[in-house]
Amino acid sequence: MKIELAENYGFCFGVKRAIKIAEENENASTYGPLIHNSKEINRLSKDFKVGLTENYKTFKVGDTAIVRTHGIVKDELADLHKDGINVIDATCPYVTKPQEITQEMSEAGYDVIIFGDETHPEIKGVKSYATNGARVVTSVHELKSMKFKDSIALIAQTTRKVEDYMAIANYLIPRYKEVRVFNTICNATFENQDAVRKIAQKSDVMLIIGGKNSSNTKELFNISSDDCKDSYHIEDENDIDYSWFNEKKACGISAGASTPDWIIQNVIHSIEKIPYKL
């Protein structure tokens, strides 16, 4: 089996930065999973005693709360500060940016539209900065029943496909006087998506490694599936079904921005052991 890694994959700047922050803050707790990868969260818990809480109200005075890469809802952050919690911010700077843009645009009177998943923590956070509210959409279809003011600010979840974002922009621009389009899709997303597109075209089977609730991993999987029908989204080597490799010669691999290298290496070692059957 020929195994090839995408040119760009795996841990991005924001994730590396957050893990470093967590490792430097033993005994702290993250509010929500630091990144969308349960295996890495377990490692931080085991090796660095970094806890995890899903309810920020359980933090007590003197506790250290780490804000996850995806950010935090504005009022919750204010509550933590008010309650005397020591807050360490591991929000990815590429997520802080759309939060700031959202607040600025909302205060300037723009109708704010966020392209992304309303239930995703990043978008819950970003939306909370819209002083005058914002609408979150995932497709042009949803826009068709909505009315907006003449001036619109358009902001994207950092991990979305640029083609889908452009479809939204293309719907809005001819219909409204001003559409202020912020390209908040992060560079790592662009690069990983470009790389997966290239490698999927020349692979017989594709493995996309990452948390099942990781937005950017899901997008990589969607892109991969477009060019290689035998694409699989796995969390680690335990998800591999060896029958996928029957009569396959070339296996391409990519991984989401929150997938640690050690998981990717485990996957590669597992496939290397597959006997070559044609």
Add this chain to the structure above:
Amino acid sequence: MKIELAENYGFCFGVKRAIKIAEENENASTYGPLIHNSKEINRLSKDFKVGLTENYKTFKVGDTAIVRTHGIVKDELADLHKDGINVIDATCPYVTKPQEITQEMSEAGYDVIIFGDETHPEIKGVKSYATNGARVVTSVHELKSMKFKDSIALIAQTTRKVEDYMAIANYLIPRYKEVRVFNTICNATFENQDAVRKIAQKSDVMLIIGGKNSSNTKELFNISSDDCKDSYHIEDENDIDYSWFNEKKACGISAGASTPDWIIQNVIHSIEKIPYKL
């Protein structure tokens, strides 16, 4: 011969307004042709003694200068005021808007890109409002060799095709942090273009009536040609070649925003006289 007019065609709001202003100012002179239609300019000259000068420096104290629908270069307007000329502004309000946007965006530090024809008076005027300069482009191809700042303001000539404008926006948005897209293509342009698209699809021959240097008429002709290969751009009934109608059943007609109704009526009367040959 079945003759059908497009649902929307001819004189737009800005042209009607400018002609009214000219008719109310006998003995004034326009700086450059008031609209891109020489026949209508001749009528204003003959019936209302409205003159025409191509050099604004020939105006003398006490003269009345009418600014054409396409606007005027900022410094030239300032000179006219300084020289004690009585200035009557017939700039189309839909052209004043992109002038204002250009100035505001330029002063706010945006890299200003204007989609349009650099040699067209409207664009000469709009560009002159870019305090810190602006680049004028007609295609994505030209953009490829250009570098811009992270924040771009994109402005369109009022009479351009929205599809071509979107191509420019689609190139820029994924490549720059912020693209502020102003939809400055005027509603009359949208409506006339939509209407010509519809009628061209069901016509055997199409006549697009308007000045040969009229930007919006040229766009109507381009759109018409996409759907009806026998499309002709004429200035008036004298340009008609009767052989165009041999073996044709349905003739569609549209006209540019600066084409007066009396010219359209003359064209219709000329075709009505054509003997029906199949």
